[in-house]
Amino acid sequence: MESLYAIELRKITKTYGKEKQVAVDEVSFHVNKGELFGLIGPDGAGKTSIFRILTTLLLAEQGEAWVEGFEVRHEYREIRKIAGYMPGKFSLYPDLTVAENLNFFATVFDTTVAENYELIKDIYIQIEPFKDRRAGKLSGGMKQKLALCCALIHRPRVLFLDEPTTGVDPVSRKEFWEMLKKLKMQGITIIVSTPYMDEASLCDRIALIQYGKILSVDTAENMVKNYPEQLYAVKSNQMYLLLKSLRKYPEVLDCYAFGEYAHVAFKNAFEAAPLEAYLRKEGLSEIEMKAVEASIEDCFIKLLKS
Amino acid sequence: MKQFVNFVRKEFFHVMRDRKTLLILFGMPVAQILIFGFALTNEVKNSKLIVFDQAKDPASQELIAKIEASRYFEVERSVMNEQQMEAVFRQGEIKMAIVFPAGFNSGLLHEHHAQVQVIADASDPNTANMLSNYLSAIVMDYQSTRSKSLVLPYRIVPEVRMLYNPQLKGAPNFVPGVMALVLMLVCVMMTAISIVKEKETGTMEVLLVSPFKPILVIISKTVPYLILSLVNVASILLLSVFVLELPVNGSVLLLFGESVLFIITCLTVGIFISVKTDSQQVAMLISLMGMLLPTVLFSGFMFPIENMPYPLQLFSNVVPAKWFYIIVKSIMIKGLGFEAIWKETLILAGITVVLLVISLKSFKIRLS
Numbered sequence: 001m002e003s004l005y006a007i008e009l010r011k012i013t014k015t016y017g018k019e020k021q022v023a024v025d026e027v028s029f030h031v032n033k034g035e036l037f038g039l040i041g042p043d044g045a046g047k048t049s050i051f052r053i054l055t056t057l058l059l060a061e062q063g064e065a066w067v068e069g070f071e072v073r074h075e076y077r078e079i080r081k082i083a084g085y086m087p088g089k090f091s092l093y094p095d096l097t098v099a100e101n102l103n104f105f106a107t108v109f110d111t112t113v114a115e116n117y118e119l120i121k122d123i124y125i126q127i128e129p130f131k132d133r134r135a136g137k138l139s140g141g142m143k144q145k146l147a148l149c150c151a152l153i154h155r156p157r158v159l160f161l162d163e164p165t166t167g168v169d170p171v172s173r174k175e176f177w178e179m180l181k182k183l184k185m186q187g188i189t190i191i192v193s194t195p196y197m198d199e200a201s202l203c204d205r206i207a208l209i210q211y212g213k214i215l216s217v218d219t220a221e222n223m224v225k226n227y228p229e230q231l232y233a234v235k236s237n238q239m240y241l242l243l244k245s246l247r248k249y250p251e252v253l254d255c256y257a258f259g260e261y262a263h264v265a266f267k268n269a270f271e272a273a274p275l276e277a278y279l280r281k282e283g284l285s286e287i288e289m290k291a292v293e294a295s296i297e298d299c300f301i302k303l304l305k306s
Numbered sequence: 307m308k309q310f311v312n313f314v315r316k317e318f319f320h321v322m323r324d325r326k327t328l329l330i331l332f333g334m335p336v337a338q339i340l341i342f343g344f345a346l347t348n349e350v351k352n353s354k355l356i357v358f359d360q361a362k363d364p365a366s367q368e369l370i371a372k373i374e375a376s377r378y379f380e381v382e383r384s385v386m387n388e389q390q391m392e393a394v395f396r397q398g399e400i401k402m403a404i405v406f407p408a409g410f411n412s413g414l415l416h417e418h419h420a421q422v423q424v425i426a427d428a429s430d431p432n433t434a435n436m437l438s439n440y441l442s443a444i445v446m447d448y449q450s451t452r453s454k455s456l457v458l459p460y461r462i463v464p465e466v467r468m469l470y471n472p473q474l475k476g477a478p479n480f481v482p483g484v485m486a487l488v489l490m491l492v493c494v495m496m497t498a499i500s501i502v503k504e505k506e507t508g509t510m511e512v513l514l515v516s517p518f519k520p521i522l523v524i525i526s527k528t529v530p531y532l533i534l535s536l537v538n539v540a541s542i543l544l545l546s547v548f549v550l551e552l553p554v555n556g557s558v559l560l561l562f563g564e565s566v567l568f569i570i571t572c573l574t575v576g577i578f579i580s581v582k583t584d585s586q587q588v589a590m591l592i593s594l595m596g597m598l599l600p601t602v603l604f605s606g607f608m609f610p611i612e613n614m615p616y617p618l619q620l621f622s623n624v625v626p627a628k629w630f631y632i633i634v635k636s637i638m639i640k641g642l643g644f645e646a647i648w649k650e651t652l653i654l655a656g657i658t659v660v661l662l663v664i665s666l667k668s669f670k671i672r673l674s
Contacts, residue, residue: 052511055511055515059672091507093509095323103312105516108516109516110517
């Protein structure tokens with residue numbers, strides 16, 4: 001069956017345990033074919049549950065979902081043939097060597113390493129010098145690359161990557177996203193989950209998720225562009241007092257800590273002088289103010305509050 | 307098929323690379339046979355005995371010499387009075403004493419009646435019983451040699467013959483038991499742990515999201531343990547033949563065939579435990595408490611089932627090891643053929659089929 005989308009979810013709900021704790025709450029979104037889609041949210045937001053439902057490892061209580069036109073509940077056999085899955089913990093056999101791991105996963109998918117070598121060549125070439133090393137003895141970044149090779153070895157049509165960059169160093173993270181871009185060019189649909197907001201701009205489209213609910217689905221660019229207010233970053237010598245004072249200031253619409261700055265939105269046009277005078281009166285010094293563009297994280301915070 | 311072979315090969319890698327576990331797997335049967343064979347034996351040999359001889363006449367001396375000549379007893383020393391005797395018992399090294407009253411010989415000669423007192427340390431009732439029986443037998447024997455000349459009105463002489471195990475060795479009892487125990491350990495515990503390990507490390511997730519049939523994942527994980535167990539059966543048999551001098555009286559082929567059946571029973575139990583548990587520790591605990599304990603208690607290997615209360619006797623029927631124990635004993639010790647054990651084989655096969663159906667039914671194609 002030919003379908004319009006690579007992945008589609010309609011009102012998927014999943015609860016756990018006797019208390020019916022909601023992990024995924026009426027989630028609906030779709031992923032276009034050949035898209036690099038990011039599912040972004042903090043730990044415990046429900047990302048892994050959604051991945052497991054889509055990879056047919058869990059059954060949703062309500063709602064429907066399709067992967068490449070195959071329904072996840074009944075046509076799980078078909079999905080298991082075309083999906084590549086890399087779980088949160090890089091699931092490899094630590095007592096097998098790099099080459100043995102790869103060969104094993106190739107046979108599990110009824111293919112050979114040689115058959116799809118083209119696809120993994122760029123990645124595999126980086127770990128090839130260590131091919132006789134036990135996978136358990138590899139570094140985090142290497143393990144991640146090997147796990148990706150294993151997930152790709154059967155040339156999947158849809159690639160599910162559950163938090164592939166968690167616990168990986170910044171350089172390896174950057175490399176990893178480069179690899180994903182190349183894979184996308186091969187026509188593979190990729191859905192990635194990550195808790196890192198800064199990775200949002202690397203995806204074609206993203207879905208922000210928290211408490212099992214999808215907050216927004218759009219391109220990262222649009223989300224930022226559609227941020228309703230102008231944001232200002234304010235800094236001083238005392239963060240806590242700064243936040244407290246800002247919240248008391250009548251003109252302030254919203255304010256929250258953002259790294260070493262406080263991000264502030266105002267009700268009306270921003271006037272620097274009265275605010276600075278007010279803050280000085282409150283006993284703050286080293287005051288610094290500047291207009292900033294909203295980031296995905298700002299969008300996320302905004303969506304959470306609304 | 308190629309997938310399956312490759313999968314099994316991978317399992318062998320796991321088993322072979324875990325050196326410590328491998329050592330335990332192959333060392334365990336050897337150690338158990340040697341320990342049971344030479345250390346943990348309830349056979350009585352050269353038990354120490356003290357003599358309190360108040361008679362010191364030819365008859366008592368003759369009887370003491372006879373006791374000492376037997377392989378069951380070794381006369382440790384003589385004591386002079388009751389206080390000494392009691393002190394020796396309290397020390398605990400001596401399990402038995404024999405007391406001759408004064409005038410033992412003359413009593414025999416003139417009154418045709420004499421007494422000896424046998425005192426045993428019954429804090430271990432089985433040993434005390436056994437030792438006093440042996441001692442009585444020696445006394446009876448002495449009596450009959452002495453009274454040959456006499457003509458008694460009548461007497462009944464029981465001619466006892468110990469079938470299958472004339473020397474009353476312990477090995478025929480424990481070798482089948484150790485076999486059941488080792489197979490249980492290797493197949494149930496190791497299989498359960500190795501499957502649960504895949505769940506724990508998350509590799510099961512990846513395997514499930516593949517075209518490879520989940521049930522084949524499980525079956526291919528059991529193959530190495532099947533082969534390993536057969537190696538263990540062979541090593542136990544070799545040890546029992548060459549070290550314990552206990553030959554296999556029946557067909558070795560039949561013995562291996564029955565072992566394969568029992569191994570499959572154990573593997574299904576292992577699979578069942580692995581389906582129901584999520585961590586290696588829990589799997590291990592359940593295998594040990596749930597399977598090993600009943601095997602030891604209810605197979606008849608350590609405690610005779612006939613002596614148990616009726617409900618426990620009934621329960622013992624569902625312990626697969628009981629039937630395997632009977633089968634191995636029949637083939638190995640009694641040298642019987644299949645016609646003698648088909649009933650037990652059928653019961654064991656029945657249990658296996660039931661377990662197999664249960665574990666396949668409870669097997670999940672998803673995570674939960």
